[in-house]
Amino acid sequence: xxxxxxxxxxxxxxxxxxxxxxxxxxxxxxxxxxxxxxxxxxxxxxxxxxxxxxxxxxxxxxxxxxxxxxxxxxxxxxxxxxxxxxxxxxxxxxxxxxxxxxxxxxxxxxxxxxxxxxxxxxxxxxxxxxxxxxxxxxxxxxxxxxxxxxxxxxxxxxxxxxxxxxxxxxxxxxxxxxxxxxxxxxxxxxxxxxxxxxxxxxxxxxxxxxxxxxxxxxxxxxxxxxxxxxxxxxxxxxxxxxxxxxxxxxxxxxxxxxxxxxx
Amino acid sequence: xxxxxxxxxxxxxxxxxxxxxxxxxxxxxxxxxxxxxxxxxxxxxxxxxxxxxxxxxxxxxxxxxxxxxxxxxxxxxxxxxxxxxxxxxxxxxxxxxxxxxxxxxxxxxxxxxxxxxxxxxxxxxxxxxxxxxxxxxxxxxxxxxxxxxxxxxxxxxxxxxxxxxxxxxxxxxxxxxxxxxxxxxxxxxxxxxxxxxxxxxxxxxxxxxxxxxxxxxxxxxxxxxxxxxxxxxxxxxxxxxxxxxxxxxxxxxxxxxxxxxxxxxxx
Numbered sequence: 227x228x229x230x231x232x233x234x235x236x237x238x239x240x241x242x243x244x245x246x247x248x249x250x251x252x253x254x255x256x257x258x259x260x261x262x263x264x265x266x267x268x269x270x271x272x273x274x275x276x277x278x279x280x281x282x283x284x285x286x287x288x289x290x291x292x293x294x295x296x297x298x299x300x301x302x303x304x305x306x307x308x309x310x311x312x313x314x315x316x317x318x319x320x321x322x323x324x325x326x327x328x329x330x331x332x333x334x335x336x337x338x339x340x341x342x343x344x345x346x347x348x349x350x351x352x353x354x355x356x357x358x359x360x361x362x363x364x365x366x367x368x369x370x371x372x373x374x375x376x377x378x379x380x381x382x383x384x385x386x387x388x389x390x391x392x393x394x395x396x397x398x399x400x401x402x403x404x405x406x407x408x409x410x411x412x413x414x415x416x417x418x419x420x421x422x423x424x425x426x427x428x429x430x431x432x433x434x435x436x437x438x439x440x441x442x443x444x445x446x447x448x449x450x451x452x453x454x455x456x457x458x459x460x461x462x463x464x465x466x467x468x469x470x471x472x473x474x475x476x477x478x479x480x481x482x483x484x485x486x487x488x489x
Numbered sequence: 490x491x492x493x494x495x496x497x498x499x500x501x502x503x504x505x506x507x508x509x510x511x512x513x514x515x516x517x518x519x520x521x522x523x524x525x526x527x528x529x530x531x532x533x534x535x536x537x538x539x540x541x542x543x544x545x546x547x548x549x550x551x552x553x554x555x556x557x558x559x560x561x562x563x564x565x566x567x568x569x570x571x572x573x574x575x576x577x578x579x580x581x582x583x584x585x586x587x588x589x590x591x592x593x594x595x596x597x598x599x600x601x602x603x604x605x606x607x608x609x610x611x612x613x614x615x616x617x618x619x620x621x622x623x624x625x626x627x628x629x630x631x632x633x634x635x636x637x638x639x640x641x642x643x644x645x646x647x648x649x650x651x652x653x654x655x656x657x658x659x660x661x662x663x664x665x666x667x668x669x670x671x672x673x674x675x676x677x678x679x680x681x682x683x684x685x686x687x688x689x690x691x692x693x694x695x696x697x698x699x700x701x702x703x704x705x706x707x708x709x710x711x712x713x714x715x716x717x718x719x720x721x722x723x724x725x726x727x728x729x730x731x732x733x734x735x736x737x738x739x740x741x742x743x744x745x746x747x748x749x750x751x752x753x754x755x756x
Contacts, residue, residue, distance in 0.1 A: 298655055316658040328652040332674045332751035341670075342660030373754060393660065 244271035245309065245429050246295070246397060252303035253290050263454035264290050268304070270448055270457060272397070272429060279444035280433045283487060287455025288433045289325075292401050295431065296322050308396070318342060321390035323403040329374040329385055336361070336370045339389045346393070356392055363422060364388045380411035384418070391426065400432045404439070416442050420467065437483045441476060442469055449486045459486055531721045539721040540728070553722050556710065561733065563706045564695055567623060568737075571630025572691045576684060579635045583642025583683070584672065593643070600639065608633045608694055616701060626698030626706075633694040634687035641686065645679025646672055674751030681745055681752055688741055692734045707733075 251268040254261045264287040272278055282288050293299040295306060297316040306313050308320070329338050336357055343353045361367050364384040374382055383403055390398065404412040416439065423430060434440055440447045444463050451458040461483065469476055513533060519525055520532040527535075539553075546554030586593040611632060612625075619625040649672055657663065657671045673680070699708025707730050714722035745752040 296659060298658070316655070318659065318661045320659070322655070322659050324652050324656065326652060328650075328656045330653060330656075330671065330674070332677070332754045341657075341662070345660050345662045345666070345670075390660075 242273060243310075245274040246272035246431075247307045247310075248272075248295070248304070249306075250304035251291070251294065251301050251306065253287065253294065253299065254302045265294075265301075266454040266456050268455070268457055270460065272431060274429055275427050276445045277423060277430045277432065277443055279440040279447045280431065280450060281437065281440045281447050281483060281487070282435065282450030282455070283452055284435060286450040286452035288435075288450060289401055291455070292322070292399050292431070292433050295397075296320050296399050318346065318393045319395055320397045320399055321393055321395035323383070323386050323390060323398065323400045325402045325405055327374070327379075327382055329382055329389075331374050334371050334373055335366060335377070335385050338374070338385055339392055342389060342393045360388045360392045363391070363425070364418065378411075380407050380415060383407065383415060387419070387422070391422065391428070396429060398428045398430045400430065402433055402435065405434070405436070412439070419443065437480050437487070438471065440483060441465075441479045442471065447483060449483060461486070528718070528720060531724065535721050536724050536728075540725040543722065543725055552717070553710065553714070553719070556705070557729070560705050560707050560710050561729070563703075564699065564708065565733075567626040567698065567706065568630060568688075568691045568695050570623075571627040571694070572634050572688055574627065574631040575634035575638055575687055575691070578631075579638030579683070579687065580642050580680060583639040583680075584646050584668070584676070586639075587643035587646030587676075588668075588672065600636070604636045609697060612697060612701070615698075621702050623703075625701065626695060626703070629694040629698045630691045634691045637686035637690060638680075638683040641679045641683025642676065645676030645683070648679070649675040674749075677749065677751040678755045681742065684741060684745070685738055688738060689734065692730060692737075696730065 248271070249269050251265055252263065253265040254263050256262075268291060280288050280291065290299065294301050295313070297313050297320065313320075330341065333341065339357045339360060340353045343356060348356070357370075358367070361370060364387060366381060366384055366388070369377055369381060374385070377385075386403070404415045407415060419430075420443065432440075432443055441463055447461045447463060449458045449461060450456065461479075463479055465473075465475060465479065516530070516533055519530060520527075531539075542551060542554045544555075544557040548555045582592075582596065586596050608629060611629060615625045615628050619628055653671055653675055654667060657667045662670055695706070696708035696711065699706040700712045702712075703709045707726055711723050711726040714720070714726065747753075
């Protein structure tokens with residue numbers, strides 16, 4: 227892979243319309259007789275092609291927010307618009323990479339990857355070509371006929387990533403996808419994601435509770451607070467890629483996000 | 490492979506046969522030493538003779554000679570039809586009640602109420618409704634096999650991880666297609682156990698249904714033999730039912746695995 231990562235300016239020209247608009251989003255859960263607000267007044271835009279991280283402590287409603295963006299949950303208040311149109315239900319234009327293992331355990335790596343393509347009605351020959359291409363993009367060509375139970379956690383998440391990338395979604399929604407991996411694998415996956423993002427230029431909304439992950443990946447970080455979940459601050463990560471995690475400026479960004487999370 | 494692994498493998502092959510061999514050996518000893526009179530426990534060699542005559546003999550040779558094919562055929566048809574009815578009702582209803590709370594609310598009280606009635610208490614009613622013969626047996630078999638199939642299908646569907654369904658929905662696979670592409674394969678291990686339990690019970694209720702005076706069938710032979718005091722035929726009948734029951738279970742498991750990826754690739 228080439229090393230000249232594209233640097234997307236966090237300060238996009240105002241002329242580019244946002245791909246996703248989130249306005250005054252609220253969500254209340256009903257607990258017996260009382261109501262528990264998990265999200266309140268959440269507003270932000272997602273620019274086309276950007277890597278946006280949503281950072282927050284556990285219980286701040288990150289996953290709820292992502293579930294609303296993907297269409298699995300309806301908001302109690304406010305609205306979400308994709309290209310100016312409201313989101314009605316889940317669909318392959320907004321694909322999710324889940325936190326836990328969401329591969330179909332009775333399908334091989336290849337069959338898992340072809341699953342969504344079949345649903346789209348893409349013919350067999352074309353499916354094979356696409357699967358082969360994306361399989362090699364995530365470096366799993368040698369494991370095509372393995373079952374999910376036969377490969378490692380990192381490989382599973384590669385498959386999970388590949389099976390949605392293959393659908394060419396406009397937005398990739400990622401719900402702490404690397405949280406369950408060991409530190410080294412997580413770092414590999416972050417680099418893989420950046421490399422794929424460079425090649426395929428998707429828009430990515432990435433939920434995490436890991437400050438260093440957010441600074442490694444993001445153009446912009448939305449820091450959330452909890453009880454109820456709100457946007458606390460929007461932080462630009464104006465570092466060129468590839469980012470050096472030992473660099474002072476990197477660590478200063480991390481320290482700043484840590485501070486925001488604490489107070 | 491070293492010697493230890495080899496002997497481990499041999500032991501593994503041997504293991505299922507230890508109990509039958511010890512059992513037959515004990516039986517031989519009891520018979521040889523005449524501990525029990527032959528009218529209570531016949532000699533194994535007599536059983537072999539009787540079984541041979543029952544299976545391979547020609548009808549003229551004796552009362553039970555050569556009846557095996559007719560009896561087994563009749564019984565297989567009854568079990569097959571009854572089990573098929575149970576599976577065609579049990580799987581869809583189970584899947585629906587596992588997935589849809591409305592269907593679960595609608596069915597669970599009635600199903601569990603009927604389930605609480607021992608299958609044998611249906612026999613008198615079935616005899617009045619359907620008379621003696623195929624229909625009564627099929628009714629009893631279907632009724633008894635329905636419950637394990639229904640209940641296992643429902644719990645299998647209930648334990649399907651919601652994330653898998655979400656993953657399907659985001660890839661544009663939902664409702665009916667999702668049912669066949671995600672729900673059923675994911676619940677497959679449970680559905681298979683339900684079917685296997687159901688098939689096992691089918692054989693039990695087959696014999697019950699055939700005890701009531703039908704002229705052919707494996708259960709009928711056993712009952713008939715009791716009337717005329719042919720204990721050797723009773724024992725032959727029991728052994729044949731055990732063997733066919735075991736084979737049909739293996740056949741069911743193997744054919745599910747042959748036909749369905751999800752059955753093959755789950756434990």
